[in-house]
Amino acid sequence: MVDQRLIDYIINAKKSGQNAQQLFSELTQRGYRPKDVLEAINIADQQSGGFQSLLNNKPLLIKVAGIGIGLLIAIIIIYFIVTRPVCGDGVVDEGENEETCCLDSGCLGQQNCTDNTCIDPTCGDCEYLDNHICKRYTCCKDSDCNDSNTRTIDTCLDPSSNIARCLNELIIELSNTPKSFNITTNRSATFTIDNVDYIMTLDTINPSSASFSIATTTVTLRLGESKNTDIDSDDIADISLELNSTSGNIAQITIKKLSYACFNDSDCDDYNETTTDKCLYPGSVSSICANEVINQCVNNSDCNDSNATTKDTCYGTPKTCHYTLITVCAHNDSFxxxxxxxxxxxxxxxxxxxxxxxxxxxxxxxxxxxxxxxxxxxxxxxxxxxxxxxxxx
Structure with missing residues (x-):
């Protein structure tokens, strides 16, 4: 239904001297639909009796309609030209994204926009690309796992991969006190004796026994068995090794350092002239030093050496006999x-x-x-x- 206000406007315009063609052009340019304008002119003509000739003049009507349609098409074209997105204007318009216009929308992650195309970054050493971002592997070599602790072995497991990880194993300080730990077939253990490090590996394992390598020495143990083992090729056992249990590729062992009190009498020298220094059970874990006091005594009478030319006395700490040659003239010394x-x-x-x-x-x-x-x-x-x-x- 045509707006009555439009009809009233046309009637008033007619009274001012405008004809139907002028009103049609004006109103369609102002945005009214040509159909509504023609219908309003027709109604106004009927109400005023002045526009009926336009309706009866078909060539003129067609001409007016063509002009209206042309104007409408022009308006639509201008609208699309004005509102069409422009890539590179610094404004993200509708439809612009990293694929259609990275100049305005930008790229993903660390990508660079080159010639309006997003290009992934080139990752460096020990890096990989993840969702257009260069990320570092946890480690690519053992030095990447340095924990600044001189008493650990720093190892990179599965280096340069997404499952790379660092292992910082504490070096086991061996002593006379037994220490128990687990060792697997794909890992080694490190222990130290007298400031020398030794690497121990589990070579083979089964439910009842296991075989180990330490330096150049190979040791095979049955379950529950203990062996004293030489690991520095000096024919002296350095450690005691016992196999506690086995499970799959894991062996639990107990290890301790072997100590020797002495290998010969000179190892037992206590720098005391009043003792006899003796190594008992030399070169064995049962070795022990015996430092026995020579000529121990309580008083002078315990020190008779049946030699009239000596003076027999008991003194010192501990008290021992001393036999001194008599050279001084003295009464009642029996010499x-x-x-x-x-x-x-x-x-x-x-x-x-x-x-x-x-x-x-x-x-x-x-x-x-x-x-x-x-x-x-x-x-x-x-x-x-x-x-x-x-x-x-």
Whole structure:
């Protein structure tokens, strides 16, 4: 139904002198549908009696209709031209995306827009592309797993893959205290003895036994069996290894360092002159040092060596016997050292001067019992040298 306001407008325009063709052109340009305009003109003509000639003039009517349709088409074309998206204008219009216009919409992830085409980035070493983004593998080599701990073995498992992972295994410090741990056929274990690292691998395993390699040594153990093993090729067992259990490719073992007290007597030297140093059960895990006190005593009477030329005494910590050669003239020590006279040492008897006349004279002056070898020449000397007033005893 035609809007009455349009009809009223046409009637008033007619009164102002406009004809039907002018009104048709004006109203269609203003956006009214040609059909509505023609119908409104017809109604206005009927109401005013002035537009009926236009309706009766078919050529003119066709011309007016053609003009209206042409204008409508022009308007539609202009609309699509004005509203059509323009790629590269910096505005994301409807229908623009990374595939149709990456210049405006951009690309996914780390892609670059080149010539209006999204191109994936080129990933570097130890990287892979995931959803247009370069990501790093967890590790590609062992050094990528460095945990800054010198007492761990750093390993990259399945390097340069999506399942790459780091393993930081603590090096087992062996001691006399047994240590138990698991080892598998696809992994190794590392332990250290005296600051030397050794790698241990599980070579074969079955429900009742397992075989291991340590350095250049191979050890096969039955379940529950323990063996002392030399791992540094010096013919001395360094570790004790026991197989506790097996399960699939996993073996549980107990390992400890073997200690030796001594291999010979010199290993037991306690730097104490009063002891005898002895290595018992040398070169075995049962070896032990014995440092026995020499000539241990309680008092001097325990130290009789049946030698009159020595002084037997008990002293020190611990107390031990000491036998010292007597060289000093002293009374009541049961020994008369050489050159001692009875006046100096009551343990001395007649002093034998042999043929030394001067010795005999000295003894006489000191009232010492002395003897001298008698001969004529000595007698003459005695007579000449005897004191005029000899001492009286």
């Amino acid at each position: 008369c050292p050489p050159k001692c006279r009875s006046s100096q040492d009551n343990d001395c008897g007649t002093y034998d001067c042999e043929d030394d006349f001067e010795c005999f004279i000295d003894g006489a002056e000191e009232c010492d019992l002395s003897k001298v070898l008698y001969n004529t020449s000595i007698t003459t000397k005695i007579k000449k040298n005897l004191p005029k007033n000899p001492k009286k005893n």
